[in-house]
Amino acid sequence: MIYGLFFGDSITYGEYDGVFGGWVDIVKRYALQKYSDENKNEMILFNLGIGGETTEGLLKRIPHEIKARNSSDGNIVFIAYGANDLAVKDGQQMVSSKQFRANIETAVQDAKIYSKDIYLISILPISENIDSKISATGKIRTSEDVLLYNQILKDIAAENSLNYVDFHSAFRDQKEILLSKDGVHPNENGYKMMAEIAIPIIEKYL
DSSP: EEEEEEEEEEHHHHHTTTTTHHHHHHHHHHHHHHHHHHOOOOEEEEEETTHHHHHHHHHHHHHEEEHHTTTTOEEEOOOOTTTTTTTTTEEEEEOHHHHHHHHHHHHHHHHHHTTTTEEEOOHHHOTTTTSSSSSSSSBBBBBBHHEEEEEHHHHHHTTOOOOEEHHHHHHHTHHHHHHTSSSBBHHHHHHHHHHHHHHHHHHTTT
């Protein structure tokens, strides 16, 4: 029995998706259905997303979360951060790009203790309506920072021979119809698209 552990923020958790419950939950149901209907390998998926979390919060819990859910048959770890890290609040970036790189690198090393299959998830694009503007939560995000932090994730993936899942490119040309009203979280169609990209990854382990 393989375990899939999805670490992330509210987009991993599936916030604002009252239809499907978010992309991770769609993938979870898919894996359970394949096991039940087609006698595929059993795979248990854990949605470990916490709304508003940055990589600072990730580092506090990833060693304990993985250890508590370690499967002797193998673990797949997904790390999806950056949308909160890059946000500026009260004139200060929540996690600088330099610190973000260091935090992701530390999280990867923690994950490597229990897993050979680690996936870094790209940050989604933001709507033009909120680019460089103060949101209802008092945060400012820019498309420029999204690209910068995604490049950090790509570089770390390449340097450590990890997998990089590029949701950003899939959303880019359709972002205004795939994002919810807040311009940050996907809507139901956006989450569905993310699941469609992630399911072939999961399929390899079923």
